[in-house]
Amino acid sequence: MLRTIIDKEIRDLLRSTKFVYTFAVCAVLILLSFYIGASNYQTSVTHHEAARAENLRQLEGLTDWLNVEQHRIFLPPQPLAALVTRISNDIGRTTEVEARGELTAHDSRFNEEPIFAVFRFLDLRFIFQIVLSLLAILLGYDAISGEKERGTLRLALANAVPRWKYILGKLIGLFSTLSVSLLVALAIGCLMLPMMGVPMGGGDWIRLVLIIVAGLLYFGAFLSLSVFVSTMTQRTSSSFLVLLVFWIVSVLIIPRSAVLLAGRAVDVPSVDELASKKASFGTDLWSDFRSALADFSVPGEKDPEKLMTALNNYMDSLTTVRDNQMDAFALRLNEDRYNRQVQQQALAFNLARISPAASFSLAAAELAGTSLSLKDRYRQAAAEYQKTYASFMKEKTGMNVGGRMIIMKIGDDEKNEPIDPTELPAFVYNQPQLAGSIGNVTTDTGLLVFFNLIFFAAAMVAFNRYDAR
Amino acid sequence: MINTESNNGQPRLQAVDLSKRYEDGVLALDSINFSVYPGQVFAMLGGNGAGKTTAINLFLNLIEPTSGEALIQGISSHREPLKAKANVAFVSENVMLYPNFTAMQNLEFFVRLGGKTECGTDELRAVLRRVGLPDEVHHKRLKGYSKGMRQKCGIAIAILKDAPAILLDEPTSGLDPKAGFDFIRLLESLRDEGKAILMSTHDIFRAREVADVVAIMNNGRIIMQENASALAGKDLEQVYMQYMAGHDLEVAV
Structure with a gap:
């Protein structure tokens, strides 16, 4: 009996004009999202490679590691961010690294190419969240x-059903x-990824499958x-x-209202406010630094070279103290924020999360690695890199460079041999562990179920x- | 009320003090009683709102009775709806099957829904021919069918279910004279097979033509019930109008 009803439903749906047209539109959109995603990924990879090459090219010809300035690291494009972009285009991808000081990422994709911020990309999450939910309603x-x-219900229920x-x-x-039809379109889309040069690893495929599962649950x-x-x-x-009213409330109103309500409930100081506090504190420290510098003296020392070395060491220690104070202050502010x-x-x-749309969106972003935690992970990776970079520079220059430290040199001891920029440690950004991501989406997938x-x-x-x- | 029972076995359809009051307070059926026996066509005649369709809906358990019972083969359609409905086929006033399916596919679905698992193409075709649908339309989608053709499909479904009782809700409404005539011939053949048929209609002519028992309903009550033999030689239309007028007068008083 159940099989008869299922069979009839399938055949009736497949024969309806409504299904044929709406599914055709959805299939085209799904394929388009994969195509656009893969194309965007290719473009991002090209940009990323070019930026890295330019970064190293700027160091060519330098003969002293002390002259290395504006060394940059770049967040590499992630394959799944092509399908679930979320915040990946909004956060800064470039970070200028010095051996000391606070790191700030800048140059987001939308900052560089604002036109894309106006007409955002058609990604798989959007197709699921907006288009497929409407398809389900339709x-x-x-x-x-x-x-x-139609009168068929009365006739059907006149039987012993x-x-x-x-x-x-x-x-x-x-x-x-609907699922099987959508899965066919999604499978074709998945095939496009390796064909268009998107390097999908085993973990990426598992994540993509889980995103699709979450999408089907939604x-x-x-x-x-x-x-x-x-x-x-x-x-x-x-x-x-x-249903239309419910869709508007669920997809458009609840997620935005939740953010507004949370914004009113929990006050978070703005970045500008923090920057202003840090600048003010920095100015005080700088003033103390200059005062302390004025007190520099090495009684009895006449040798200028030794005096210069002593001054550099003195400044280094002052800078370290100043940096530590600044870091502690910034850390406190940043931590609080x-x-x-x-x-x-x-x-x-x-x-x-009372809206299925939010649950799906959060789960998809977490699995794709483009949730809000992407920014934190990039910041942490950059901070780790800063330590490696500082050790490297210390090894090359004998001191902790950066942090507005004045390096004074006397004499012409410049080497003629150029530095090898490829010796610089490479920045590596790792996706979060798959098990961790799966653990993080348990609540949202559970809610969808x-x-x-x-x-x-x-x-x-x-x-x-x-x-x- | 006239006793119309024949001794043709146990009643297959039976209304026992059957009443229905809707949530808005309207009393649609007021304690009606009747029985339909094998090989008998029982016609419920009456105007709109007389309670005919409500009675059929009670037999199909689409609504719950306020009191009394609608019995199919002695089984309460309210207490054991699945068991009861396995013994009845139904044809509605305006048969609207699945328009994207062909006649064959519609039949196949409803026959299986009716509990018949084995039903070959030949059997389906034979029944469609029997109800007057030629071979060339068997594989056409129903969206291109006329009302009469759909009605024939509906009766084909009822025939295929092969239930001992059949409920017909205004089956000839909107049919052209030829289609109406064909339909009545089909009913006669089903009656001859021993089916118990309960038909609601406001078509006095058709009721007269086919019914073995005629019940006139008004305001949820059976105000007259007669065997066809008792009505022989009488003008049913006149009888109907007299009863209706009399009842209206009674209500007015």
């Missing part, structure tokens, strides 16, 4: 009320048809919801209207009481 809003309007079987069969039929939630709403209404037009930010984000995300179950259970209960006359 194909599910008349599941029951449409059958009633348990209602729960009927609605379960309908839902399985709808979901399986799609299933909207489909169950659509069936549920169609059991609550007697007319298809009412069902469609209710970071903690507040984490609190604010947690509140915003938890509030937003919950939405599926709760909407389906509600549809069953409502259909049992549905006036099928």
